[in-house]
Amino acid sequence: xxxxxxxxxxxxxxxxxxxLxxxxLxVVGGALAGSxxxxxxxxxxxxxxxxxxxxxxxxxxLGKRVVVAMAYxxxxxxxxATIAELKRMQRLLDxxxxxxxxxxxxxxxxxxxxxxxxxxxINHHLERSNWHFLTGSRQATRQFAHQLGxxxxxxxxxxxxxxxxxxxxxxxxxxxxVHPASANWPALL
Amino acid sequence: xxxxxxxxxxxxxxxxxxxxxxxxTMPSRALGAERAATIKELQQKLDQSLKAxxxxxxxxxxxxxxxxxxxxxxxxxxxESGASSAPEPTRLEAVEQQLEQLETANASRSNDxxxxxxxxxxxxxxxxxxxxxxxxxxxxxxNLDFYLTPRLSDRGRALFEMNTEVGSDGAVGVDLExxxxxxxxxxxxxxxxxxxxxxxxxxxxxxxxxxxxxxSVRRPGFLQFEDxxxxxxAHTVGLWLTGAPRIGSGKLQYDAYVGNSQQIVDGxxxxxxxxxxxxxxxxxxxxxxxxxxGAAEGLTLGVHAFSAHIGDNAVxxxxxxVLSYGGYAVYDTEQWENIAELYLFDNEDLSGATGxxxxxxxxxxxxxxxxxxxxxxxxxxxxxxxxxxxxxxQTTGYSYHRSALGLRFDLSADAAVKLELADTQLTDRSRDQxxxxxxxxxxxx
Numbered sequence: 001x002x003x004x005x006x007x008x009x010x011x012x013x014x015x016x017x018x019x020l021x022x023x024x025l026x027v028v029g030g031a032l033a034g035s036x037x038x039x040x041x042x043x044x045x046x047x048x049x050x051x052x053x054x055x056x057x058x059x060x061x062l063g064k065r066v067v068v069a070m071a072y073x074x075x076x077x078x079x080x081a082t083i084a085e086l087k088r089m090q091r092l093l094d095x096x097x098x099x100x101x102x103x104x105x106x107x108x109x110x111x112x113x114x115x116x117x118x119x120x121x122i123n124h125h126l127e128r129s130n131w132h133f134l135t136g137s138r139q140a141t142r143q144f145a146h147q148l149g150x151x152x153x154x155x156x157x158x159x160x161x162x163x164x165x166x167x168x169x170x171x172x173x174x175x176x177x178v179h180p181a182s183a184n185w186p187a188l189l
Numbered sequence: 190x191x192x193x194x195x196x197x198x199x200x201x202x203x204x205x206x207x208x209x210x211x212x213x214t215m216p217s218r219a220l221g222a223e224r225a226a227t228i229k230e231l232q233q234k235l236d237q238s239l240k241a242x243x244x245x246x247x248x249x250x251x252x253x254x255x256x257x258x259x260x261x262x263x264x265x266x267x268x269e270s271g272a273s274s275a276p277e278p279t280r281l282e283a284v285e286q287q288l289e290q291l292e293t294a295n296a297s298r299s300n301d302x303x304x305x306x307x308x309x310x311x312x313x314x315x316x317x318x319x320x321x322x323x324x325x326x327x328x329x330x331x332n333l334d335f336y337l338t339p340r341l342s343d344r345g346r347a348l349f350e351m352n353t354e355v356g357s358d359g360a361v362g363v364d365l366e367x368x369x370x371x372x373x374x375x376x377x378x379x380x381x382x383x384x385x386x387x388x389x390x391x392x393x394x395x396x397x398x399x400x401x402x403x404x405s406v407r408r409p410g411f412l413q414f415e416d417x418x419x420x421x422x423a424h425t426v427g428l429w430l431t432g433a434p435r436i437g438s439g440k441l442q443y444d445a446y447v448g449n450s451q452q453i454v455d456g457x458x459x460x461x462x463x464x465x466x467x468x469x470x471x472x473x474x475x476x477x478x479x480x481x482x483g484a485a486e487g488l489t490l491g492v493h494a495f496s497a498h499i500g501d502n503a504v505x506x507x508x509x510x511v512l513s514y515g516g517y518a519v520y521d522t523e524q525w526e527n528i529a530e531l532y533l534f535d536n537e538d539l540s541g542a543t544g545x546x547x548x549x550x551x552x553x554x555x556x557x558x559x560x561x562x563x564x565x566x567x568x569x570x571x572x573x574x575x576x577x578x579x580x581x582x583q584t585t586g587y588s589y590h591r592s593a594l595g596l597r598f599d600l601s602a603d604a605a606v607k608l609e610l611a612d613t614q615l616t617d618r619s620r621d622q623x624x625x626x627x628x629x630x631x632x633x634x
Binding site: 123157 | 306338373394433435438521526558603
């Protein structure tokens with residue numbers, strides 16, 4: 001009788017907990033998607049592969065500030081400018097003696113597999129270990145972009161997108177988002 | 190004796206009952222102890238769950254308050270006393286209520302995000318000649334191109350491109366330029382069925398209907414889309430297998446396709462959306478290698494070919510076996526966009542006795558991606574045998590050569606202005622020469 005009266009309670013609470021956790025994350029994630037707002041790094045999709053094919057969760061990068069951008073390897077205009085700004089950020093941080101992780105997530109996982117990104121970082125001399133070129137599933141990529149406000153769509157092999165950088169602090173808390181070409185990004189570091 | 194017997198039976202019965210009771214109660218006692226331990230463990234887990242729910246609920250409140258700008262309420266106690274301060278059913282009901290509210294909010298939010306996003310391109314312009322019809326001049330409306338890519342399962346693919354365009358006669362028409370549904374058979378093998386851009390050369394599958402995507406004002410004349418004067422079948426209705434497996438540091442790009450043989454209807458190539466009367470097929474393929482390392486990074490070299498039986502609607506109808514083959518080279522880097530394509534034709538007259546005719550067409554375009562814009566230069570030339578029914582039956586099947594200089598300025602990430610000066614000489618059907626100054630304003634959305 002005693003056991004019988006607690007079993008439903010136990011299961012109810014378990015379901016509630018799981019349900020509330022999921023719903024809470026979805027709601028909070030969705031609510032903060034447009035503006036970024038109080039988005040945290042751990043609320044983003046976590047299943048990625050780096051340019052060597054190894055799995056990498058963004059939470060592994062906690063402890064240092066994280067600079068996030070999106071790109072595709074055959075972009076000839078916007079992405080090269082974004083990468084150039086990231087390099088400038090790296091130089092500034094080096095000059096300050098500070099550390100950061102740079103995360104570039106691929107817009108088009110169909111076209112850009114880890115090997116493509118590996119070649120890309122070789123071609124662009126981006127071989128520092130704190131730079132991470134990540135590939136995910138199409139769904140994870142869309143969700144990641146939506147949560148961080150990276151608006152994009154694909155036109156065959158072309159990716160229509162704009163330039164954007166998002167910065168998280170060492171605790172994974174959203175610091176802000178800027179257009180890389182603007183002069184505002186040093187304020188986020 | 191009887192009493193003794195009864196006592197004996199009674200004592201034996203008592204002993205048996207006692208034994209049975211002992212045997213019976215031993216596992217139940219053990220089970221009872223196990224249950225007690227389980228219940229205690231469950232209670233602990235329940236308390237932990239409730240604490241987690243409370244913490245999460247408070248965090249949601251904090252975040253919502255932070256978003257709305259309202260002051261953040263102090264966190265309620267989440268410790269032992271807090272967990273036991275209210276009867277559990279009441280707390281659970283409250284949590285259930287909150288969960289329902291959250292689910293409702295999330296459902297409405299999801300509804301806001303459902304549906305297929307509508308994207309596309311548009312362009313307008315002005316010129317001393319119309320870029321499609323040199324007999325016209327002044328301002329012109331180009332294309333309003335809608336592009337739809339429904340999201341399917343992981344391996345499902347779909348692509349639709351609906352273009353509202355102004356033809357060379359000035360009439361507005363709507364065309365389903367591409368309607369292809371595909372399935373990704375393997376990582377580097379996708380099979381498409383429907384109407385697609387015939388995979389030959391580079392331009393036809395890289396620079397689609399959206400003008401914004403093209404650094405130049407227009408495609409080379411002979412590679413325009415059919416209703417804009419193109420003389421090579423730009424669209425095919427059929428089956429297309431494509432992929433780009435990695436070979437070495439680069440990629441081997443392959444395409445194989447089969448579809449309805451096109452027909453020349455009133456001087457214009459028609460891709461026979463609903464099939465053709467004779468059942469003849471166009472069969473073709475393309476093979477290219479994209480270098481992705483070293484000095485050749487960004488260079489693609491490839492070959493392409495197709496064969497088709499293409500007739501016209503003359504009376505009696507002509508029928509030509511069109512055999513086209515050639516090659517292409519692209520050097521596409523962050524600084525350069527250089528493109529060259531060559532098409533050779535060995536067309537056999539199947540309805541008359543004029544034999545086989547040889548023609549050729551090609552172009553070279555050099556573009557430089559400067560920080561302020563993309564200047565480009567292009568030279569294109571065709572030499573088309575006018576005794577070949579395939580070219581003679583096409584309104585724009587004449588030979589010409591054209592030189593062009595142009596410039597693209599990107600006003601923003603989604604808008605570009607392009608300028609072009611061109612000189613065109615017609616060299617066989619009629620001998621004519623004209624110069625053009627064109628301006629195009631192209632956007633994506």
